[in-house]
Amino acid sequence: MGLCNSAKEKEEEEGGDTVIAYNHKKKRASEIRINGRAIEVRRFGDWQVWRELDHEPNWAEVANIIPESCILLDGFIPDDKDIEEWLFGEELCESVDGCTVEVDGTCPHGFPSWLIALGIA
C-alpha cells in the first residue's frame, strides 16, 4: 500500500475501520480489520493476516467467514494503558461491549470484562 508513515500512523491513531470479534465459546476477543484483500486480526502487538481472499471483502462477508461462535461488535481493543489502569485501579473494568464490570465480571448482556477476554484475568 502506498501509505506514507504519517498517514499510516494517523489511520492507526483514529482506529481505522476495525471491529471487535468476540468468541463467546472461548470467551476471547480480538480486534479485526479489512486490509485490502486480507482480513487481519490482533490481540496484543502487530496485526496478523487471518485470511487472504481474491477480492476485497466487506464486513457482511467477514461476518459470514468468521467462526459461528464469533460475533462482531463495535469498539476498540484496549491499549496497554487501559489494561494497566484496570489491573492496578479500582477493580472496575470495561466489558467487551463497553459496559462497566468488575475486572473478573460479566455484564448483563453476557460479555466478560476485557481482562477475561484478553486472557489476563
Ligand SMILES: [Zn+2]
Ligand atoms: Zn454489556
